[in-house]
Amino acid sequence: MAEPLLSIRGLEVTFRGAGRPVPAVRGIDLDVAADEVLGIVGESGSGKSVTSLAMTGLLPGTAEVRGSIRIGGVEVTGAAPEVLRHMRGRDVGMIFQDPTTSLNPVLPIGRQVTEGQVAHGLLRTAEAPGRAVELLAEVDIPDPAGRALQFPHQFSGGMRQRAVIAMAMAGRPRLIIADEPTTALDVTVQAQVLALLRRRQAATGAAVILITHDLGVIAETADRVAVMYAGKIVEAAPVAEIFARPRHPYTVGLLKSLPRLDQEARRLVPIQGQPPTPGAIPSGCSFHPRCPIGAARERCRSEEPVLRAAGPSGVAACHFTHEVEALLAATPEANAAVSTPRAAPAEPLLVVDGLRVHFPIRRGLLRRQTGLVRAVDGVSLEVRAGETLGLVGESGCGKTTTGRAIMGLIKASGGSITFAGQDITRLDAAGLRAVRRHVQYVFQDPYASLNPIRTVEEIVAEPLHIHGVYDAMGGAGRVARLFDLVGLSRTMLGRYPREFSGGQRQRVGIARALALEPRLLILDEPVAALDVSIQAQTVNLLMDLQAELGLAYLFIAHDLSVVRHISDRVAVMYLGRIVEEGTRDELYARPVHPYTQSLLSAVPVPEPGVSGRRIVLEGDIPNPASPPSGCAFHPRCYRATARCAEEAPAFVPYPGLATRVACHHAGPLTADELPAAPAANEALA
């Protein structure tokens, strides 16, 4: 067999800063053949991005790289800067996570797309503008000639990432490294970009290394998968094998902690504990403190396992590979906290009716109001005591604004919000304060939502002080009991937020929200910023708390799998309106709004070969300052007719289902609407 395109042997990367040296990558071997897509999956801090930067010599000067990386037979480690530069852009193209920051804001897109080729002498300066237009056309950017002259801020997120792909492909590289290429994108846009990436890969025959934390993206894009943990590859195998029969306990843990769109609700099995930080990696097998097999075993604690053949064509680094299969089969103990639709209580706790939040746009010399951003434009929903309503939608659809308006943090422009029978939109400050005892908010980013200069004890006690009930509700004892409730040790009371990991901080945020014994929690993407294994712990905690305290949740999220897992009922938002609302099971099994249908079809499922048939929506989410006429979804909709452009559909019950929907052409997805095969799917993209 010829030498693979990329060959890594014994790669180690250590960061030497002011303090102790920090090992980020601790010895990995990897081969990628031409025309192959290798997925590298791992949680934050696993060393996957560092590995990708090492391949192109883009690590900062404080990084010390040992071992060998050969690309097309050329050694990268220790190569002269000029050698590396000739390789970049010509042999290797790179796609980064955030297209907003990875493009230069002050240069036109067209020039950025071709300047690498010009620098390599592959393209004459005079020909560059024409070539840029060609390249942009290849990635389906409409009006490429006009767009080439524009700047990044004039592009939408999806278009920016397509321009980045055009840039990476410009030199027809033999290897493309894509580091979380769709993490910053919405799910319908992610589907477009992944389809594009696959198409361009097939057209050029390049090898692709796809780095991601998203097992669904891996399952449907990669040929082979390497799983990284604490700076090492712990398992590598063909994609079908790794999902069907993982050979490492960590891989099993990842798969079992993942809420699934395609499976009935079951209690998630999180991986216990926290992922290690690169500075403090456990002895022996780095996974042993969190491993159900190795936690108690002396051998796992003292001896570091090496990668050995496991399964038909995979490798795994585990002393007890043969026990892993039993681990995968084991089902968790039956638990009452698995979400099952409950009999609906008669009285709804929260009723939102026709809520509107409009922000004025001011322009010009006199800051005159020239328009309105209709962030929320007529939202009606109900949350009953003890149930969870999932509010799901893509970025900019107004779901967070809805949550904050209910909280009274943003003033509603119209509509009514009734909590426990009381209209709270008309309350004065004191009345609102009283209601806020019963409605509490949990934020997305656990790093930003805790006051950095207070101890976590002070943070959890703050709501008690604000409402003057600190002593009445039990003072320090109350705070300690809240810590018990959310599974935090009382020994941590006097510490500051920065000493906690993301998952622990989110627990602090939940404890604070529970301090006043609220009846409703508004959870705004509470697990979106957490790693998969930690996400499962938090989801389980929220479900246990709900069962124990009888809380109602308004669960705002973009992740359809998590929403399905936790919700009783689900509402889908698009451009400031709810387009479809129904019970969890009905909405996921029989969606009747075309947007819900395409949203569900766009989610990558962590099961190779399953999601071949997919509706890929065209275009991006429109700007809420100038929403399309009639039904806001009509420009992207496959059922749209002339009527949709003129008349906004009413939000009405759908006959035969407990679903309400806003669509002129509502109805289940028909066979001819779904693309027949992956080939057609690519034609659509």
Added chain:
Amino acid sequence: MSASQRPALVAARRVLARKGAFMAASFLALMAIVAFLAPWILPGDPLTQNLRHALEPPSAAFWFGADELGRDILTRVVYGARTSLVTAMGAVTIAGLIGVPIGLVAGFYGGWRDAVLMRLVDVILALPGILFAMALIAVIGRSQLAALVAVGITGIPSFARITRAQVLSLRRRDFVIAVDALGGSASHLMFKTILPNSWSPILVQVVILAAVAILLEAALAFLGVGIPPPTPSWGEMLRTGKSYLYEAPYYAVLPGLVLTLTILSLDTLGRTLATVLEHRQGSTGEPEPEGQRL
């Protein structure tokens, strides 16, 4: 493990762990102590004239030499430090006590309060600081108090703008919105949540502004519009010393050296403080140059 110590202590230790900042802090501490204890540790008086010794070069009796009226230059430099210290502390206090509340209110409430307050502050900024101070002194006359007040007023905009910027950015942060969501009142938000998180840039500004105040006071004295003689002032000594460059070059050199070292020390300390405090908050770079104005 000292991880759970108060952030202020951690920051102070990390500032002093740096060699440059430690030397700067030591120099400033020494200056402050000597200035404070001057009447007890120095044999002479800064105002005693002795024309027999006029313009005497440095000697055992006059370590820094004597000035044109035979006064001991070292004694005057030490008492000049008191003048600088008083001006710096007074000016920074005035600027902070007026500027910080302005920035807090303007940033927190926004709207017309913001517009009115910040336009007023901009009027001070409409002229270079030294010009503003000179204009003010031209009206109210020369005195130590006038210099102090003039320098203090020119420092108001820096505090107001930095506090306002800090409030605006904190106002959008989740942990502040969280307190709002809990039902915290406006004063709770401002004084218990926002202000305690704003001390870092304000503290940096205090140090930087102290340097600016000392420099500005010296510059005013040098131009002949600052603290009137015979009160010892470094700027005044430089002004007079400049007339005797040929006869007594040490006269202008030594007070200037002490002034420069003081400014450099404050600058070093301020920048180290900014680096240490901002690293904790996850940003980098130089402190805002607001108020670094002569």
Added chain:
Amino acid sequence: MTGYILRRLAQLLPVTLLASLAIWAMIYAVPGGPVGAMVGENATPEQIQAVTERLGLDRPVLVQYGAWLGKALQGDLGLSLQNRQPVMELILERVPATVQLGIAAILIGLLIGVPIAILSALHPGSRLDRALSAWSALALGIPTFWLGILLILLFAVELRWLPSASTYVSIFESPGRAIMSLLMPAFTLGVYVSGIFARFLRASLIGELHADYVRTARAKGLPERDVVGRHVLRNALLPFITIVGLMLASFIGGALVTEAVFTYPGLGRLLIQAISTRDYPLIQGAILFILVIYVVINLLVDVAYAWVDPRIEYG
């Protein structure tokens, strides 16, 4: 972009008017008021009466301000008390000297500061960076007037190469003599300017060098020269231009003091003389003049920012 400039102008205008009001009103705060300022403290009632009428001080306050401003806008700033010359003439006489000094200082500052900023930003934390950072700390920390005195001591008193007091010679008339007399004052002020560039351009550059798009540019295989020259420098200019705007005031203040050190016959010295002789019309006129210059330069800074940043046009 035009809209942006107009909007900035609309923001600057009220502040400028308020400041001009303050400048006009300062004469009322002087002991004896405007009349006292004109005729001195030992004036007879008749003199006071005459001056009051001549100045129109019996009219309503706002009318007086309007009249003053209206005249000022036409270039009439009144007569100097010292020598009865029009204030505007006295000011315009001094402008070329100050402009020449300022431009020379900025050139020296650019020449020293920009290479320092780029060199140290490319090797942050290195020994070279620390040495160059020490320069910027010294350049910004050393009082202009002390640096000036040291230079005079060295080059005029000890070496006797240059004159200790500078005179204004136009660079267009006699370049050699102009450079000789400018050398020390321009260098004194230029050192300060170099410190601004060395410190703040370095900070902007380092901030930008960490940006994601720089990694993208390197991943494309651009040579480091192009990464810095095409991508980083232009973005780094944005925060730096803002800082230049903020430091402008201190530059003008520095020019004022520099003129005093070298008894250089510019606008600054005119103002200092006016203050020491209590020539209030001249004080007011000079300050108003500097205010307008300052506002105009500030506006130019805004234009520069909008020119570099394509996002302004649409934002």
